[in-house]
C-alpha cells in the first residue's frame with residue numbers, strides 16, 4: 001500500500017510536468033554574452049544570433065529542457081580585427097562549425113537558483129558544461145532566466161597554434177545569459 | 190647629494206624621476222614600433238600590453254613630478270635672454286602636457302577598441318569611453334600626432350641643453366646630472 005502511494009505521488013509529480021511551460025526565445029528576447037581576458041584584463045563580447053528552446057517549471061526543475069543553438073559567426077567584440085580572428089580557423093572556425101549548441105535536461109534547484117549539467121557542442125567538441133541560473137517569474141506565466149556558465153576555451157580547441165598559450169589570452173571564459181521568457185515566446189507543447 | 194632641490198641643483202628625487210622617464214620613453218617608443226609592425230597575434234598582444242603598462246607608469250610618474258614641482262621649486266635658471274627663458278618654459282610645460290595626454294589617449298583608445306587596460310596584469314583599469322571603432326581610429330591618430338609632438342619637444346629640449354653645455358658653458362646641464370660636480 002505504501003509503495004502504491006509512493007508510485008501515485010511520483011505519477012502526480014510527473015503529471016505536473018506537462019504543465020512545464022515552454023518557450024522559444026532568440027536574441028530579441030535577451031542577451032548572450034561572454035567575458036574573456038587578454039593581458040590580464042577582462043573584456044566582453046556578445047553573440048547576436050541564437051535560438052533558445054526552453055521548457056522550465058520552477059516547481060519541477062527536474063523536468064526542464066534546454067536546447068540552445070548559437071550562431072558562432074555572430075560573435076562580436078566591438079573590434080573588427082579581433083572579430084575576424086574569432087571567426088577564423090584558430091578560434092570558432094565558423095566555416096566548418098557555423099553553430100554551437102547546448103543541450104540539457106534535468107535541472108536541479110540549488111540555493112536560491114538552479115543548475116543544469118548539459119552538453120556544450122563547440123567547434124566539434126562536446127563536453128559537459130554546468131549552467132547556474134535564476135528564474136524570476138513574471139505575472140503572465142513567463143519570467144526571466146539569468147545565469148552563467150564557466151567554460152575553459154581550450155577544452156573545445158578554441159584557440160589553436162600560438163593561441164593555445166594562456167599567458168596573454170586566458171583559458172577561462174564566462175558565458176552569461178539573460179532571457180525574457182514572455183507570453184509572446186511561449187510555445188504549445 | 191640631497192633629495193630635494195637646492196638653489197642651483199635639482200635634488201636626487203627630481204633627477205631620478207627625470208632620467209627614469211627618459212629611459213621609459215625610449216622603451217615605450219621601441220615597444221610601440223615593434224607592436225605596430227606585427228599582425229594581430231600573441232606577440233602583438235604582449236608588446237601592446239607592455240606598452241600600456243609602461244605608458245601608465247609614465248603617467249603616474251608625470252603626476253608625481255608635477256606634484257613634487259609644486260612643493261619643491263626648481264632651481265632658478267642661469268641668466269639668459271628672456272625669449273630663451275620663455276621658450277624653455279613652453280617646452281617644459283608642453284612636455285608635461287603631452288606626458289599626460291599621450292597615456293590618456295592611449296588608454297581611451299584601448300577602451301574604445303574594447304581592449305581594457307591592465308597595469309602589468311595586476312590591476313584592471315576602468316574603461317574611459319564605451320567601445321567605438323570610429324572613435325578608436327580618431328584616438329589612434331591623436332595618439333600618433335602627440336607622440337610626434339613629444340619627439341619634437343624632446344629634441345628641442347636636448348638641443349637647448351647641449352647648447353647651454355657646449356656653447357654657453359653656463360653649467361646648466363649638470364644641475365640635472367647626478368654624477369658631475371659636487372658643490
Ligand code: HEM
Nearest residue numbers: 217221224225241244245247291292295296299306333336
Ligand atoms: C608616454 C606614453 C606613451 C607614448 C610615448 C606612446 C607612444 C606611442 C607610439 C609612438 C605609438 C605608435 C603610433 C602609430 O604609429 O600607430 C603608439 C601606439 C599605441 N599606443 Fe601608445 N604611447 C604611450 C602611452 C600609451 C598608453 C598608456 C596606452 C594604453 C593604455 C597606449 C596605447 C597604445 C595603443 C593601443 C597603440 C596602437 C598600437 C597598434 O595598434 O599598433 N599608449 N603609442
